[in-house]
Amino acid sequence: MASLTEPAAFVLAALADAPRHGWGIAEEVQVLSAGRVALRVGTLYGVLDRLTAEGLVEPDREELHAGRTRRYHRITAAGRGALTAEAARQEANARALRARLAVRPA
Template sequence: MTEQAFFVLTALVDTPRHGYGIVGEVSGLSDGRVKLKVGTLYGVLDRLVADGLVEPDREEVANGRLRRYYRLTEDGRTALAAEVQRQASNARAASERLRAWRPADTGGLA
């Protein structure tokens, strides 16, 4: 799962959101590290919809513009939970290695 897809799914956990709302939520969740451009966002959403992880919720007109809202599906929740577990396991493995790490003896070479 890409980082963008991970954060889009995460952004949709609590409530359906429209595109601009997803972009803002992803930025906040990632502390600004993930900045979705419109083309990237809709590419990710199209893939997630095709995979059955996200589905359209409703459409509204706001300020003369159509807003399509998306929501997380049950399969999306399951996929996100599995990805959270995978990332946590990876982080634990790396943390254990880092705690045990000792600089290699360079034999006097610096």
């Protein structure tokens, strides 16, 4: 599997502990990324559509809230696998970069 985009990785991470609706996902992504990733509505739903098409996310339920339907999404087993692989890839990259920074030029 190809590496995940930063927004996709954070969306999967936001769903790793509980199903969430769109606004909840966007808020959790902001928290997890310490504000570095802010998802606009179009971006968020584009990412969710792609992750759903790839089988990494699936619909969980719908609830009516203040006259509007909230659609909840949850991570799948394949999504957990992809997120685990992405975390390992990023950790390996970080180790390689830190090792390179530790080398002092002659």
